[in-house]
Amino acid sequence: MLESHHRYHSFKDDYSEGAHPRILEALQRHNTTQEAGYGLDQYCRQAIALLRDAVGQPHAQIHFTTGGTQTNVLVLHAILKSFESVVAAASAHIAVHETGAIEATGHKIHTVPTATGRLTVSMVEQVVRQHVDEHMVVPKAVFISQPTEYGTLYTRGELELLSGYCRDHGMYLYVDGARLGMALTARDNDVTIQALAKLVDVFYIGGTKNGGLLGEAVVFTNNALAHHFRYYMKQKGALIAKSRVLGIQFMELFRDQLYYDLGNVANVRATTLADGIRQAGYSFWIPPTTNQLFPVFPADLVTRLKNKYDFYEWTTLEGDQVVIRLVTSWATTEEVVQEFINDLEGK
Numbered sequence: 001m002l003e004s005h006h007r008y009h010s011f012k013d014d015y016s017e018g019a020h021p022r023i024l025e026a027l028q029r030h031n032t033t034q035e036a037g038y039g040l041d042q043y044c045r046q047a048i049a050l051l052r053d054a055v056g057q058p059h060a061q062i063h064f065t066t067g068g069t070q071t072n073v074l075v076l077h078a079i080l081k082s083f084e085s086v087v088a089a090a091s092a093h094i095a096v097h098e099t100g101a102i103e104a105t106g107h108k109i110h111t112v113p114t115a116t117g118r119l120t121v122s123m124v125e126q127v128v129r130q131h132v133d134e135h136m137v138v139p140k141a142v143f144i145s146q147p148t149e150y151g152t153l154y155t156r157g158e159l160e161l162l163s164g165y166c167r168d169h170g171m172y173l174y175v176d177g178a179r180l181g182m183a184l185t186a187r188d189n190d191v192t193i194q195a196l197a198k199l200v201d202v203f204y205i206g207g208t209k210n211g212g213l214l215g216e217a218v219v220f221t222n223n224a225l226a227h228h229f230r231y232y233m234k235q236k237g238a239l240i241a242k243s244r245v246l247g248i249q250f251m252e253l254f255r256d257q258l259y260y261d262l263g264n265v266a267n268v269r270a271t272t273l274a275d276g277i278r279q280a281g282y283s284f285w286i287p288p289t290t291n292q293l294f295p296v297f298p299a300d301l302v303t304r305l306k307n308k309y310d311f312y313e314w315t316t317l318e319g320d321q322v323v324i325r326l327v328t329s330w331a332t333t334e335e336v337v338q339e340f341i342n343d344l345e346g347k
Helices: 021-029 042-055 068-079 121-129 156-168 180-184 193-199 229-235 244-254 258-279 299-305 334-345
Strands: 061-065 084-089 109-112 138-145 172-176 202-206 216-220 283-286 292-298 312-317 321-327
Touching (some): 042 216, 061 229, 109 121, 121 156, 156 193, 258 334, 292 299, 299 321
Parallel strands (some): 084 109, 084 138
């Protein structure tokens, strides 16, 4: 079945598709209504009310941005003084895939090696202890993502420990939630969005990778950090005139369970795919948890699969083994998952 050179499906990411039909319908439905801009339209206001209710924080400051890198730059630049720095896993998005965007604002990133993609208190503490006086930067923020770049999850207990350490040491805990919808609906997850909101200072709810056309919702639960945030947004080109486009999307995602339903679909498809990979006799570099899978395949199989599917080759191992990354989305079908499994089994 691999003889065809037609690229049947991309497993490279969870944003290759456009947007869920309900979002497109909502954008069309409200298209000609005249509205104020820059986040002051009725749709952004309604979406903020829905999000405050969802996170259980009636006074949270919420702002809409267009993408993850933009969000991370805005948040970290806004909450850190010029001599303050951020601690992150070596695999963190801000350290690997943002073209030095954080460093370009003048802030140092302390990268910490971690096999799981997760930070622990001891890892953060080691960085803090190494910075002792005014000749060094001050580690002030801890950056984590839920799920991590490896698809792994922080448990509620782990988040509580990190949160407690940060609060005891006057540090901020910031969560990148680009794939938060998948984290919240994962089988092994024990963290609710309300619990997350209580444990962190600021986080964002990703729409781009969970059914939205684009957009993220930044949630400040430590409102002191949100002071003048709109000024930072405007200065960095993030305060868009047609903010309605973002408000309508989050209004649609959170007026019922759509946000969670879409995250769950991505996870269910990934579970089916992971089960099929195991049944075909292959293992995983990192145990599957959410919608990012890291199977280990022989190099010749990877070459054959690439004639038909798109995915990232993550790393190489001994014995001509290759770790690839497969990502499912809200739009991944059962048919394409089964097709991939059939190709593994030579059917």
